[in-house]
Amino acid sequence: MSEECAVELRDVVKAFGPFVAVNHVSLQIRDGEFFSLLGPSGCGKTTSLRMIAGFEMPTSGHIYIGGAQQGYLPPNKRPVNTVFQQYALFPHMTVAQNVAFGLEMSHANKGEIGRRVHEALEMVHLGGLGTRKPKQLSGGQQQRVALARALVNRPKVLLLDEPLGALDLKLRKAMQIELKNLQEQVGITFIYVTHDQEEALTMSDRIAVMDKGQVLQVAEPEALYEQPTHRFTADFIGETNFIPARVAALSPTILVELAGGIRLPAGWVEPGIAVGDRVMLSVRPEKINLYEAHELEELTATTCRVRGVVERLVYVGTDTHHTVRLESGDRVVARLQNLHVDEEPWEMGEATTVQWEAAHGRVFKEA
Amino acid sequence: MQQFLRRHPAVQAWLLLSPGGLFLSVFFIAPLFIVLIYSFLQRGTYGGVVWQFTFENFRRVFDPLYFNTFLRSAYIAILTTFFCLLLGYPLAYFIASRSPRTRSLMLLALMIPFWTNFLIRTYAWLTLLRTNTGLINTALLSLGVIAAPLPLFGNDFAIIVGLVYGWLPVMVLPIYAALDRLDPSLIEAARDLYASSAQVFRRVIWPLSLPGVVAGSMLVFIPALGSFVTPAILGGGKSLMIGNIISNQFLAAHDWPFGSALSMLMMTLMLLGTLYYFRSTLKAEADA
Structure with a gap:
């Protein structure tokens, strides 16, 4: 048990009757960290x-706070x-x-209570509202009172249970930034529970992705998005294409075979997969590019290239989502930024070639 | 017609009010006025009234003989309310913390005796409490626990037992409703902010259930103060409440004006209680 651990969960299980809500979870949350628990x-x-x-109380296992x-x-x-x-x-x-x-419950003296309450309310920009009743405040203001009420005690760790869930989108975005600033300012460890992956990515130093009572991966936001280690994580964080395939080789390079005998290199394979296994090849939509036949350069060993036909275009402002039907019969979405006005757009039914770097292809177990 | 009513909400309001209003005017307000007027008249020899104005009845009301009964009635009603609260609050808390299915079963169990004839239930207590032949004394005597019968009957104790038993459900229901509305996360929040179980109760649960406590107390105190059947049966003719005195004035003493004066005083006391209740609930609602 290291000193800089604010909270540690060691093999914690929680069962409600036959239902196992938390299944052998171990976590180490560092001091001063903004740590999120993310999951459906x-x-x-x-x-x-x-x-x-x-x-x-845990059914089994141990929880440590500050050691x-x-x-x-x-x-x-x-x-x-x-x-x-x-x-x-x-x-x-x-x-x-x-x-x-x-503060009253922990027997602070009157003068100190008054001073610290004042400070806490100032900190969340509610200076003049101390005499109001909660009912007289807006949702965002109530949220700040809840924050002040917790932070005024200067806890070792602040636990936040989807605190922004009840706010509308705009206010939520503003509060995300404010929360993160506040956390850096007070230096208290925050443990933040959310089902909103964007919220977790925006604020957290590290994120634990949970599913069915288990922690699947603990990583920094970028690592979680770029190098998910479970099919669930790849699917839950952001969007991705899953292409059914079969493992053709694992060394010297990872090769998977799509329907129609198309062989593609990949950057990473989930442990426990053997040659011949049915797998899912995952590639993020923004990693995929579309080329016309004459634009293609020479194929290298680290490039994946498949011919296809543009099937559908969805314009979403910053990007256009291109659904391409590959030769193998599978469909992938390529998200292309709308950079230039003079760019000639793809049209439905047009022949194309999709291409991505092998390193962006991650191979997961089928189920 | 519909359009006319929609354009004239005041007319609609009067139409909705008039059936109930008419009934109450004829059968409640008018009799009340008769009682009020009678209380300022002189008694007729064989009941009824003589139309001669007097304050004599109200002077007699404050005669220690009667006024002490008033005070004793208030004392019995307050004790009844107190014991109902003492028994009812934990019960309401227990019911409110059960699963929804268990709750409805327990509330039903609470209400079933309430729907049984009050007279029968009071006579049931008579068989339990009676001094020489009552079940409790007989059992304790034959077991050798006591040497002489306990004074369980024909006193304030018996009346209070009967009243607490009778009015307990109306204490439990409003408290239960208040506790049921209480957001459990408030209790968790208080615990999280270092409050002990006792502090959670004193600082969060009790103040938030207070409207239910006040409502329940009023619902017990008012009928207990005016009770008539329970003291008549369990008081054994020795321990009386103001309700018995009033009924005696009308039925036995044939002094209608004095009975009316006693009734008016009791009405006033109850009205004051009710006003206090409404004021405190209005305040509680403004706070919540």
């Missing part, structure tokens, strides 16, 4: 967070605070009373 609903991310907070094993410590004895999904502000208290609650 029911993946176990919120349950993991609730176990750190002490609202749920100390938490065991069955109740939430009020743990050095963490939570920002709840629906804020959970006390409706019968004013904003200032809400923010002061934690």
Whole structure:
């Protein structure tokens, strides 16, 4: 157990009757880190967070906060605070009373409470609103009160359970940046639960992708997007093309064979795959380019090239999504930026050649 | 017609109000006025009234003989409310924290006795509490736990037991409703902010369930104060409440004006209680 670990989960399992919500999860969250738990609903991310907070106790395994094993410590004895999904502000208290609650419970003296509540409200830009009731505030303001109420206690770790879920898109974007700034300013470890991959990519230092109670991959945002190690991660983070294939060779280079005998090199293969296995070749749409026959340069060993026909065009402003039907019968989407006005656009039914770098092709198990 | 009503919402409101309003005017407000007027008249020899204005009835109301009964009734009603709250709050809390299915079963179990005839239920307590032949005393005596029968009957204790038993459901229901509305994440938030279980209750659960507590207390206190059947049966003719005195004035003493004066005083007390209740619920709603 290293010193710079703010929170550590060691082989944690949480079962509700026959349902296993969290299945042997181990995580090491560094001090001062903005760490996200990302996954679809029911993946176990919120349950993991609730176990750190002490609202749920692990069925087996251990949780450490700041190096100390938490065991069955109740939430009020743990050095963490939570920002709840629906804020959970006390409706019968004013904003200032809400923010002061934690300090009162931990017996801070009156003068200090007043000063720190004031500071916390200033920090979230709610200076003049201390005497209001939560009901009199907008959703965004309530969100800030919830933040101030948690941060005023200067916890070792702040737990955030989809705190931006109830806000509209524009406010959410603004709050994402503000949250990240705030985290850097106070230097507290944030553990952030979200199902929104864009939100996680925008704010996090590192992300743990969860599915069906398990952590599939822990990585920095770029690594997660560029080098996913599970088919689920590749699919859940961003968009990708999956092309069914069969492994033709693993060394010296990885080669997969598409329908129709087309052989393509790939950059990475999931461990445990053998020659002859049915697999999925994944290539991100923005990594794929389209060329006309006369534009093609000589084929190198690190380039993938397949002929096809443009089947559909979807204009989305910054890009146009080109759906191409490959010779193999598979369809891929190529996302081409709309850079120049004078560029001659592709048309439906036009013959084309798709090309990508082998390094961008990642081979996953079929299921 | 429809268009006319849509254009004249006031007419529509009056049409909606008039059936109930008419009924209440004839059978509630008018009799109330009769009682009010009677309370300022003199008694007829064989019941009825003599049309002669007097304050005498109200002077007599404050005669210690009667006023003490008033105070005792209030005391019994307050104790009843207190014990209903003491028993009802934990029960409501328990029910509100069950699964939805268990909840409806428990609420049903709570309400079934309430739908049974009140008189029968009160007589049932009579068989339990009676001093010499009651089930409790007989059992305790034959088991040798006590040497002489306990004074369980014909006193304030018996009345309060009967009233608490009778009105417990109306205390539980509004508290249950308030607790049911309480967002469980508020409790978690308080725990998360270092509150102990006791502090969570005192700072979050209790203040947020207070509207239910006030409503339940009013719903118990008002009928308990005016109760008549329970003291008549379980008071054993020795321990009386103001409801019994009033009924005696009309049925036995043939002093209608004095009965009316007593009724008016009780009405006033209840009205004050109700006003207090509405004021506190309005305030609670403004806060929530």
